[in-house]
Amino acid sequence: MVRSDARENRARILAAAREALAADGSTSMNQISQRAGVGAGTLYRNFPTRESLVLAVYQDEVARIIGTVPDLLARMPPVEALRHWTTDLVEAMRRKHGLGDALGPGAYQAVNEQSYGPVIAAITELLDAGKKEGSIRPDADPGDFLQLSGALWRAASSPEDRAPRMLALILDGLRTHR
Secondary structure, eight states: OOHHHHHHHHHHHHHHHHHHHHOOOTTTHHHHHHHHTTTTHHHHHHSSSSSHHHHHHHHHHHOOHHHHHHHHHHHHHHHHHHHHHHHHHHHHHHHHHHTTSSHHHHHHHHHHHHHHHHHHHHHHHHHHHHHHTTTTTOOOOHHHHHHHHHHHHHHHHSSOOOOOHHHHHHHHHHHHOO
C-alpha cells in the first residue's frame, strides 16, 4: 500500500514532467523535480531513469484517454463520442512527439507496442456503439480508423489546425448512408 503523500508526489512529478517534456524534450530531471516541488531523491525513487519517467508520462496519458470512453458514450451519441475521443487522442499524440525526443528508439517502439492494443480496444468500443445504434457502418474497422487518424496528429497545426476538418471527413466516411 502506497502512502497518500507518495501517491501525490508521483502525480505531481508526472504532471510536471508531462508539461515540461511537451514544451522541451530535453528538460533535465533536475528541472522536472524543481517544477514538481520534490527533491531529486523523491524523483529518482519513483523514476530511476529519465526513460522510465518519460514512459510513465506517456502510459499515464494513454490510460487517461482510454478511460474516457465510457463517460463519452454515456453523455453523447457514438459518432460525437468518437469525435471528442479522437480529438483528445490527436492532442496527446502531438505532445507525444515532444516526448519522443526524450526516448531512445527501443523505448519509443516499446511504448507504441504497449499502447496499440488498448487504443484499438477503445476504438472498437466506440465503433461498436455506433454500429449497434446504426450510425456507423458495419464494416468500420478499428485498425483502419487508427491508421487514418494517424494523419491527424501529423497534420499542420499552424497557422490553422487542419485536423478538425480532416476528422470530419473521416467520420463522414464512417457514417451509414440511409
